[in-house]
Amino acid sequence: MATIYEVSKLAGVSLATVSRVMNNNANVSDATREKVTRAMTELGYRPNSIAQSLASNCSNSVGLLVSELHGPFYGPMMSGIETAFRKQGKHVIIAAGHSNEEREQQAIEFLISRNCDGLILHVEAISDDYLIALSKGKTPFVLINRYIAELSSRCIILDNVKGGYLAAKHVLEQGHTDIAYISGPLWKKDAQDRLTGHKQALAEYNLSFNEQLLYQGDFMEDSGAAGFKHLHNSETTFTALICANDEMATGAMATARECKLKLPEQLSIMGYDNVFFTRHVYPPLSTINYPINEMGRMAADWVLSNVYQKNTPPLQTLFEPELIIRQSVLANPQ
Amino acid sequence: MATIYEVSKLAGVSLATVSRVMNNNANVSDATREKVTRAMTELGYRPNSIAQSLASNCSNSVGLLVSELHGPFYGPMMSGIETAFRKQGKHVIIAAGHSNEEREQQAIEFLISRNCDGLILHVEAISDDYLIALSKGKTPFVLINRYIAELSSRCIILDNVKGGYLAAKHVLEQGHTDIAYISGPLWKKDAQDRLTGHKQALAEYNLSFNEQLLYQGDFMEDSGAAGFKHLHNSETTFTALICANDEMATGAMATARECKLKLPEQLSIMGYDNVFFTRHVYPPLSTINYPINEMGRMAADWVLSNVYQKNTPPLQTLFEPELIIRQSVLANPQ
């Protein structure tokens, strides 16, 4: 692989000049620029980005930490991010944290030791304190789907209270009054918020929240199944079940069907996230849209703007959920 | 950020010694190793991986090129790969090629200029010739889901002929004789192979392949829908539809239902890939398992073994598809 040195020799100029045309910064006369580019193509020169990084103290790479690389939620997010960065010649290093505190911390360490210029973090298990401490460090980062008051300007979040409200309201508007709820793990802020919104809607309809009809899941499919079973076997009855995300809704649907319930006739179900496969389940699942792809893009813009001083569209930090009506919620149940 | 120089001063040794304990290569006495590690923790020293890479000519990073970052197929693949590498302290740089020749080439260039030590490529549009030329270069790479005879030892593939055969055989065994087929784009080897297997099974049952019952799709959901419409409106009839992947099967199912067909009573459907959501569609889709997660892991092992000289389990290059029976194929149609 040719180096800048060989290029400079071939072109008959100094190293600095070659570097200048590469970073087309400074004043280089058209003539020499021409000479240099010709030499570069002749040698098939490709700059060594490692050397560039070391010399310029900028790795042109940003770390992306998600909980899982698979799963319907993170794909669109990564996609939005990668697209935005590649346009700018930045690259993304990915790591998975698996919603586990130790692994999330390790991943962050790893990304930092890799000299990432910035970090995009979707972390769940790590503490606020750790992140606040991290914010004192020299690697800037932005948080997706997590709000910490002290770090508010770098938190890109969805209004989950509103989302929870919207979901419940839709079900209420269809005439349901006995509504079960499978929440996410309530130590997570987003799970709490969704439930809060749910309760708000109930209150608006002068319905009191029945603790019997609440099951705390963990956002994973199996807990949707377990939750449904628990609720189904309890003494209370319900005509609708709202789940705090689509995966749990899917698990609940499968189990409900195993219990010989007709969907949506005997049970209306509502999800949350609008993960792509929700329209393929049966019946197609009504849900709340989580614009994760755009939020990923926004996180990328945050980094582009705050780390690389690029001009970006104005940064937006709070996103709005949206009701998606399909066929899993039946009107006028008896 | 502390550098190796400060560590060496604090520990009262030379740079080289510090470097030695970091790479715990050479002979370092326990006493000095002790001194050095103490100095490192005292300073909170973290090696600068960029500098390491430049000096050692090894970036400890491997490039991963997939068609899309989202979608049900690539997630498990990336997941298997990331896990394998992180255990070894290697990191993965991702790029998306979008099944487009130019973008795939750009992505490869990008990854190479990023000094990746090795590449894992899932490419579709790029030519064999390009890859063969690339193999002469200095960056080693392994191919997933692509077979090129000249590069056979670095092709990690599924036996798609067998998969196509298995799918058709299952449908035939259930008594179907009029079987439609929505293929992938036939310029792609895997699409061809699946169809070849399909025809083999037909032949085994002494059935001739009816070109009228073939529709060429593009592996995307919409083409499943379009394919079904086309087939449904043609003069021929069929009791079963085999699709070359799950997404197209899903598209076909949705459209079939829109056409008021009862599934699976009036139409049996078979998919391919066993993407995770297939068990959630209705009726749960019978399909062919594509062990993409393991294949990803194997690709990682290939790199670990061929690039980093690590010991790995024996490398396997050909993977076997497997029939997954769910409820979308009905027995004894009339």
Place this chain on the structure above:
DNA sequence: ACATAAAATGTAAGCGCTTACATTTATAAC
């Protein structure tokens, strides 16, 4: 105790770039 080999440590030259600063060359103003 001495020679010799082995182990431990140090020295210094890069890796391929960027960039502050110095120098040369072109341009403008008179």
Place this chain on the structure above:
DNA sequence: GTTATAAATGTAAGCGCTTACATTTTATGT
């Protein structure tokens, strides 16, 4: 044609490590 000023180019010192080679220390055998 000078001189002042700006534009173009060159020089060389790093960036933070690794590593070949040189040197010193320690262990071993007699």
